[in-house]
Amino acid sequence: MREIIKIGKQEFKFKKDALLYYKSILNSYHFEELLNKEHFNDILSLLEYDYAFEIEKYRRQGQKAYNIIEYSKIKNIKISKVQFNTKCFELLFEDSSSKQISYTYIINRPKITADSTFNIACRNTIIKDMNLVKRKYFETHSINGQVKCQETNEFSKWEDLVVDHRQPNTFSIIVDRFKEVSKIDLEKIEYFTDANNFLLFKNEELKEDFRNYHKQKATLRVVKKECNSSRAGMAKIKKNTKDLSID
Known part of the structure; x- marks a missing residue:
């Protein structure tokens, strides 16, 4: 039986449902707008969800979780602009520092091995x-x-x-x-x-x-x-003029 994804009070049958939920929050605001109380708590719940994965990651590495976000020190959350007018959530801390987060990365995080x-x-x-x-x-x-x-x-x-x-x-x-x-x-x-x-x-x-x-x-x-999906049927082919490489 498929395990339900539980993030705070929200429950999702599939990852795509969780992604759509947080995408809808993101798109309901303009750049630089602060989240309302309900959506602020939704993001805190997402960070708590992420926290459990971080603990497991550090446990595998034999380290203490020094760099986990201290969500209790978050003062506000706003909609920030990244490259080419893309929106993201930005955490605003009590010490005036800030940090952008990716809800897609948190939700799509794979099992840690x-x-x-x-x-x-x-x-x-x-x-x-x-x-x-x-x-x-x-x-x-x-x-x-x-x-x-x-x-x-x-x-x-x-x-x-x-x-x-x-x-x-x-x-x-x-x-x-x-x-x-x-x-x-x-x-x-x-x-x-x-x-x-x-x-x-x-x-x-x-x-x-x-x-x-x-x-x-x-x-x-x-x-x-x-x-960006598997193309198992493709044979090995030579580079052509459309191909891109790292300088």
């Missing part, structure tokens, strides 16, 4: 590289804030597009091959969480090794989110 923890650290290692690819593509091809999806040729906004790894070198394949060639012992890998709450490798050499390996192996496209 040694393997998934390693994969998360790998993905966080290349975040800047992937964002740079997307930003450069927009800077070069944007028309009125939109670019063509390289899969469908449909014009789309920033928030509707992702950087996709072309078959056969999907991100998971690249990570798996890196673990093989580097003879990674998952139980010996050490991690830390940076100021932005990203899980990263403690070993800088390992981080750079993966980043460089990914640069060599990744063939990228900027595509609509719905196109």
